[in-house]
Each structure stands twice: as C-alpha cells, then as structure tokens.
Amino acid sequence: MPIRILVTGGTFDKQYDEIHAKLVFKDSQVGEMLRLGRCRVDVQIRTVMMIDSLDMSDADRQAIVQNCRQCEEKKIVITHGTDTMVETAAALAGSEGIGEKTIVLTGAMIPYAFGSSDGMFNLGSALSFVQTLPPGVYVAMNGRYFNWNQVRKNRQTGVFEPVVS
Amino acid sequence: MPIRILVTGGTFDKQYDEIHAKLVFKDSQVGEMLRLGRCRVDVQIRTVMMIDSLDMSDADRQAIVQNCRQCEEKKIVITHGTDTMVETAAALAGSEGIGEKTIVLTGAMIPYAFGSSDGMFNLGSALSFVQTLPPGVYVAMNGRYFNWNQVRKNRQTGVFEPVVS
Amino acid sequence: MPIRILVTGGTFDKQYDEIHAKLVFKDSQVGEMLRLGRCRVDVQIRTVMMIDSLDMSDADRQAIVQNCRQCEEKKIVITHGTDTMVETAAALAGSEGIGEKTIVLTGAMIPYAFGSSDGMFNLGSALSFVQTLPPGVYVAMNGRYFNWNQVRKNRQTGVFEPVVS
Amino acid sequence: MPIRILVTGGTFDKQYDEIHAKLVFKDSQVGEMLRLGRCRVDVQIRTVMMIDSLDMSDADRQAIVQNCRQCEEKKIVITHGTDTMVETAAALAGSEGIGEKTIVLTGAMIPYAFGSSDGMFNLGSALSFVQTLPPGVYVAMNGRYFNWNQVRKNRQTGVFEPVVS
Numbered sequence: 001m002p003i004r005i006l007v008t009g010g011t012f013d014k015q016y017d018e019i020h021a022k023l024v025f026k027d028s029q030v031g032e033m034l035r036l037g038r039c040r041v042d043v044q045i046r047t048v049m050m051i052d053s054l055d056m057s058d059a060d061r062q063a064i065v066q067n068c069r070q071c072e073e074k075k076i077v078i079t080h081g082t083d084t085m086v087e088t089a090a091a092l093a094g095s096e097g098i099g100e101k102t103i104v105l106t107g108a109m110i111p112y113a114f115g116s117s118d119g120m121f122n123l124g125s126a127l128s129f130v131q132t133l134p135p136g137v138y139v140a141m142n143g144r145y146f147n148w149n150q151v152r153k154n155r156q157t158g159v160f161e162p163v164v165s
Numbered sequence: 166m167p168i169r170i171l172v173t174g175g176t177f178d179k180q181y182d183e184i185h186a187k188l189v190f191k192d193s194q195v196g197e198m199l200r201l202g203r204c205r206v207d208v209q210i211r212t213v214m215m216i217d218s219l220d221m222s223d224a225d226r227q228a229i230v231q232n233c234r235q236c237e238e239k240k241i242v243i244t245h246g247t248d249t250m251v252e253t254a255a256a257l258a259g260s261e262g263i264g265e266k267t268i269v270l271t272g273a274m275i276p277y278a279f280g281s282s283d284g285m286f287n288l289g290s291a292l293s294f295v296q297t298l299p300p301g302v303y304v305a306m307n308g309r310y311f312n313w314n315q316v317r318k319n320r321q322t323g324v325f326e327p328v329v330s
Numbered sequence: 331m332p333i334r335i336l337v338t339g340g341t342f343d344k345q346y347d348e349i350h351a352k353l354v355f356k357d358s359q360v361g362e363m364l365r366l367g368r369c370r371v372d373v374q375i376r377t378v379m380m381i382d383s384l385d386m387s388d389a390d391r392q393a394i395v396q397n398c399r400q401c402e403e404k405k406i407v408i409t410h411g412t413d414t415m416v417e418t419a420a421a422l423a424g425s426e427g428i429g430e431k432t433i434v435l436t437g438a439m440i441p442y443a444f445g446s447s448d449g450m451f452n453l454g455s456a457l458s459f460v461q462t463l464p465p466g467v468y469v470a471m472n473g474r475y476f477n478w479n480q481v482r483k484n485r486q487t488g489v490f491e492p493v494v495s
Numbered sequence: 496m497p498i499r500i501l502v503t504g505g506t507f508d509k510q511y512d513e514i515h516a517k518l519v520f521k522d523s524q525v526g527e528m529l530r531l532g533r534c535r536v537d538v539q540i541r542t543v544m545m546i547d548s549l550d551m552s553d554a555d556r557q558a559i560v561q562n563c564r565q566c567e568e569k570k571i572v573i574t575h576g577t578d579t580m581v582e583t584a585a586a587l588a589g590s591e592g593i594g595e596k597t598i599v600l601t602g603a604m605i606p607y608a609f610g611s612s613d614g615m616f617n618l619g620s621a622l623s624f625v626q627t628l629p630p631g632v633y634v635a636m637n638g639r640y641f642n643w644n645q646v647r648k649n650r651q652t653g654v655f656e657p658v659v660s
C-alpha cells in the first residue's frame with residue numbers, strides 16, 4: 001500500500017515571488033523533491049492547504065485530522081511549518097480513528113527553493129521513519145524522530161529538542 | 166551511543182577538479198551535508214577510503230568489514246559507490262562479529278557537489294533507517310531499504326530493485 | 331586603477347533568517363559572488379548601506395553620491411534594490427563632481443542566496459559594461475544597459491524597459 | 496539586430512550522466528541560463544557542435560569561422576571550452592570576412608550544472624562586452640576581456656592572463 005503524503009505548507013514549501021519581493025506559497029514542490037531524490041517509494045501526495053503554521057486554525061487542524069482518518073493508507077507523512085508542528089501532532093494523537101496509523105510530521109528551517117535547504121534531508125528522513133516506526137504520531141526533524149508528546153521546538157536555536165514528560 | 170558513519174567514496178562524494186576538468190575525490194563532504202541538514206544525531210564520521218566502488222578490491226572490503234566489527238557503535242551508516250554496494254553488503258553479512266549491528270549502506274546517483282544531487286535525500290533516509298531497523302545489513306536507496314540479499318542495482322535505469330531470492 | 335564596487339543592499343543581497351523565517355540583510359555576498367565567478371578584475375568593495383531600496387531616503391542617496399564623488403576610482407558599480415534604482419541613477423546624474431566617471435547600477439530580481447538567482451549574471455554584466463562604457467550613469471539589468479534617463483522598471487513584469495525621452 | 500550566440504560545448508555545457516557516472520554533452524543549457532538571468536537581449540542561439548575544446552579539429556574551427564562569416568549579425572558570442580579558446584580566437588582573427596564583426600569567446604571552469612559554476616557570471620560578462628566593444632575578436636573570462644592575441648590560459652591556475660605581445 002502506498003504512503004500518503006499530506007502537504008500543508010510551511011517554510012518547507014515557500015517560494016520567492018520576484019514581483020512582490022517576498023516569500024509566498026505557489027504549488028507544492030514535494031513532487032519535484034521526490035523526483036530529485038530518485039524516490040521509488042509508492043506515494044500519494046495531497047495538498048490539504050498551503051499556509052504558515054502560525055496561521056493554522058483549529059479548523060485547519062481538524063482538516064488535517066480528517067485527512068489522516070479517512071485515507072486508506074496506514075502510513076502518512078505530513079509536511080508542516082515548524083512553529084506549530086507539535087500542536088498539530090498533539091491534535092492528531094488526541095483524535096479517534098487514527099490509532100493504527102503511523103504518522104510522521106516533518107518540515108524545514110530553510111525553504112527548499114534555497115540551495116542551502118534542509119528540506120531534502122528531512123523529507124528523506126521522514127519517509128524512512130514512516131516505513132519503520134510502529135503506529136503512533138511522530139515529529140521527524142534534524143535527523144531524529146520524537147514521539148508527539150516528547151518534543152518541542154527551541155525558538156532560539158531552531159532545533160527540535162526532547163522534552164522529559 | 167552515537168551512530169558511526171563510514172565514508173568510502175563513490176559518486177556521492179565526487180567533486181569537480183576545475184584545473185584537470187574531471188570528477189575527483191577530495192575531502193569527504195558528509196560533514197558539510199549533515200550541517201546543511203541541521204542534523205542533531207550524534208555521529209562519529211570516519212573516512213575509510215575515497216574510491217570508486219568499481220575499483221574496490223577484496224582487501225578494501227575487508228577494511229570496511231574490520232571497521233564495522235571493531236567500532237563500539239551498534240548502528241553504522243556506510244556511504245558507498247552504487248555499482249558494488251550490494252557486493253560490500255554481502256561481504257558484511259557473511260562476516261563474523263557484526264551480527265548484532267544495524268548496518269545501512271547508501272550512496273548517490275549524482276554527486277553532492279551538483280545542485281541536483283539525490284545525496285541529501287539518501288543521507289537523511291539512511292540515517293533514519295539505521296535508527297529504527299533491527300540488526301542486519303541493509304541497502305538504503307531511492308527512499309527504500311532492502312535486506313542485503315534482496316536487492317540489485319538496475320544498471321540501465323540506475324534504480325535499486327527488489328530481488329526475489 | 332581598480333573598479334569601485336559600492337554595496338547598498340537590495341534583493342540582490344537578501345539572505346534567509348531561519349530563526350525568524352524572513353529575508354534579511356547580513357554581510358554582503360558580493361565578495362563571495364566574485365570568487366565564485368573566478369573574477370580577476372581588480373576591485374575595491376565598500377558596503378555603504380544594506381537596505382531595501384524602497385526604504386532609501388534622500389540622505390541615503392546623498393551618501394551614495396558622496397561615495398561616488400570622493401572615491402579615486404573612475405569606474406564604479408553600485409549594487410542596488412531594483413525598485414528605486416532609477417531614482418538613485420537620476421540623483422547621481424544630477425550631481426556635480428562625477429561627470430568624468432562611469433557609474434553602472436545593477437541588482438537582482440531573486441536573492442543570490444537562492445539557487446535560481448539572476449545575481450551572478452547581472453554582476454558579470456555590470457562589471458563588464460563599466461569597463462567599456464564612456465563616462466555617464468547607467469542601469470544594467472536583464473543583460474542590457476540603459477542611460478539613466480532612458481529606463482524604467484516595469485512593476486508588473488519585473489523587467490527594465492527603455493523609455494522614450 | 497539580435498546578437499548571435501554560437502554554442503560549441505566545453506566545460507560550460509557539460510552535464511552529469513548518472514547512468515554512466517561521467518560528464519557528457521546533452522542539449523545546450525545556454526537558453527536556460529539566459530532565462531535564469533532574466534536576459535532580455537535579443538539573441539539567436541545556434542549549436543554548432545558540442546565537444547571538448549581539446550578535441551576540436553581544424554575542420555571544427557573552420558565550421559565556427561564559417562558560422563561567424565555567414566550570419567547576418569554583427570555581434571557574436573561563442574561559448575567554448577577554455578583549453579583551446581585562444582586558438583579558435585586566432586583562427587577567427589586570421590579569417591577573411593569577419594573584420595566588421597565583434598566576436599567574444601567565453602566559457603567556464605566549472606560546468607553550469609554545478610551549483611558553484613562561474614558560467615552565469617561569464618555569460619553575463621560576454622553578452623555585455625559584445626554590445627560595447629568595437630569590431631574585433633576577444634576572449635572574455637574572469638570578468639575581463641582580452642584581444643585575441645594578448646591572452647593565454649594559465650594551465651596551472653585556470654586563469655586567463657594578459658600576454659605581452
């Protein structure tokens with residue numbers, strides 16, 4: 001069975017709008033990234049939304065939960081802004097109907113459109129963790145994975161750190 | 166305990182020598198790639214050799230086996246040329262003293278020095294598989310992992326494929 | 331005699347601040363760009379300011395004029411935001427004491443820090459025009475050069491166009 | 496009248512063949528480079544050959560001369576391997592029927608396909624010199640231009656140097 005990839009936006013997928021001189025969302029670049037990575041994992045990509053995770057509402061989170069609940073796939077990768085990735089992970093973990101699924105949230109500190117992005121590394125990492133971790137909700141950043149309730153983003157350093165619960 | 170990374174060369178680590186107009190090996194770029202990926206996994210990198218895998222001798226393979234056997238770490242990633250990655254995986258699997266270790270070989274079809282490389286994706290993938298797979302010898306390419314004796318490189322397409330054993 | 335390069339900021343020199351998730355100015359990247367271009371032209375680089383050209387005040391423009399007037403070099407390249415590049419060119423053309431100098435303003439639509447920037451192309455272009463054009467004030471964008479009073483930026487397309495004066 | 500661009504290959508246009516793990520020629524990337532540079536100069540691109548300049552025969556050079564002689568355009572940029580760029584410049588300068596044309600040869604030390612290429616810088620430079628230099632045959636490298644008989648490539652450093660004639 002394929003792996004479901006849900007795209008929600010975040011720094012990961014920001015692009016540069018040269019007319020207005022700012023970072024914006026256009027179409028997701030996840031498909032292009034998988035081609036660049038010569039990825040041969042069977043995936044189904046769906047763009048659920050394209051927003052900054054700081055702008056994500058409760059309704060947006062419920063839309064993500066719904067997508068995870070309703071899709072047939074048992075393994076799901078979610079690309080997400082880093083600022084509220086942990087909140088969305090908690091919303092997923094607290095929802096019914098996803099208990100048998102392995103869900104891995106990932107993102108990037110630098111947009112993929114920059115040459116120096118961490119996006120390819122993180123996407124390769126998340127796609128690998130989702131294939132091997134038992135059911136549950138995880139955050140995959142900085143080459144590591146964390147259970148949804150044992151991680152936080154350090155806003156000073158930009159690094160995801162373990163939390164002693 | 167940290168993860169051991171053994172560097173052996175391969176396309177992954179080729180660089181362009183502008184004076185002689187050809188691809189060569191200089192120092193490994195694996196450390197720089199991990200910095201770019203904002204990797205926070207505790208790793209120990211050792212360059213064992215810097216060669217094309219088509220030039221790899223039995224003695225070279227034994228040097229890799231020795232490094233895997235003698236290091237304290239239980240989890241090992243090996244960067245390797247793709248052409249004989251499967252042979253080295255077989256040499257490792259047939260050796261004594263590594264049975265309790267998880268060893269993941271990876272590489273790239275395009276040198277990291279090119280903007281369009283699959284190296285970052287593969288490195289993120291291999292580092293993630295090694296953290297979650299049980300002891301054994303694996304090849305991680307194209308976002309997938311394979312047991313050492315269930316994979317081959319398709320020379321026409323450049324893709325690693327499952328082999329029915 | 332060397333060529334003077336005056337750095338004033340603009341899109342050209344924007345970088346990504348991954349902690350605050352926005353484009354900012356840090357140190358100028360012009361020196362690095364010249365190294366990447368294997369440039370062997372004798373240049374003196376001076377950072378006059380690092381600002382968006384939409385934020386440029388009359389006093390800022392006078393600082394640029396002063397720098398052009400006082401430097402010994404007869405050939406000057408100015409890196410500048412594209413939105414008010416033409417205004418600064420006009421301020422220079424209307425000033426005393428620079429009549430014998432060749433001054434070329436250039437910039438970029440995409441920050442150099444992006445892989446897809448037009449910055450290297452424009453920098454190579456401006457440095458070449460300044461070596462060969464007679465004294466005067468010019469804008470060099472899109473591979474072309476324009477006299478200061480015969481050009482405007484088309485805000486819809488981002489392209490610099492000739493103006494019939 | 497447009498500028499003629501003649502493509503002959505060279506490091507400039509080398510690409511990586513991931514199946515055979517070597518640098519090869521495919522279609523020229525000059526058109527893509529001009530798009531990336533947001534170039535609005537009116538150009539006509541013609542691929543005359545795609546070869547290493549060390550493999551260039553007298554007949555190949557005559558083909559380049561013929562193209563320069565027969566095209567309507569008075570301004571011509573030639574992309575060329577660096578090793579024998581000066582020989583081709585000499586062949587052009589010694590030929591009849593091109594005396595009223597401005598011809599600028601350029602190339603790159605690093606293939607454009609690498610993120611770290613000097614190709615965009617050199618292409619921007621050559622296109623600018625050809626618009627402003629008087630009729631003659633020139634080499635444009637390292638941000639500088641040279642008359643055809645006053646330059647050589649330093650094979651140790653890869654830099655084009657003035658020759659006292």
